[in-house]
Amino acid sequence: MTIAHYTDPQALAGRRMLIVEDEAILAMDLEMIFEDQGCEVLDPAFSVKRALALIETERPDGATLDMNLNGESSAPVAAALRERNIPFILLSGNTDQDEHDSAFRDAPFVKKPVETGELLRTIHLLFP
Numbered sequence: 001m002t003i004a005h006y007t008d009p010q011a012l013a014g015r016r017m018l019i020v021e022d023e024a025i026l027a028m029d030l031e032m033i034f035e036d037q038g039c040e041v042l043d044p045a046f047s048v049k050r051a052l053a054l055i056e057t058e059r060p061d062g063a064t065l066d067m068n069l070n071g072e073s074s075a076p077v078a079a080a081l082r083e084r085n086i087p088f089i090l091l092s093g094n095t096d097q098d099e100h101d102s103a104f105r106d107a108p109f110v111k112k113p114v115e116t117g118e119l120l121r122t123i124h125l126l127f128p
Helices: 024-036 050-060 075-083 118-122
Strands: 016-020 062-066 088-092 109-111
Touching: 016 024, 016 050, 024 118, 050 075, 062 075, 062 118, 075 088, 088 118, 109 118
Parallel strands: 016 062, 062 088, 088 109
Antiparallel strands: none
16 A cells, blocks of 8 residues: 555645654654655754754754653653654654653653554644
């Protein structure tokens, strides 16, 4: 099945997306997926510090957020996104929701390895 089967290809067009991910290959894959949907993708953030700077200066419309960036929790990034009413989805290989910081609470979740159709169905929940 094609990606279009799952989503409206125009629904994300023009959205500014932030990718917060410490795995460079996955960040590049996410960037290609979003660009194929017509999004403008900000430079990927590989650290909490970089993500916070981009949120402050670039004001994305939405974000994907890896919960763990090289051993550091991305909870401060989630808190900054929530504070600015910027919707985000969580990406993680860890599915133990009980260990999640309250900043992650109620955020849509996609398990790694990321499947494109699932990612797009989930990201579309942010922009009904």
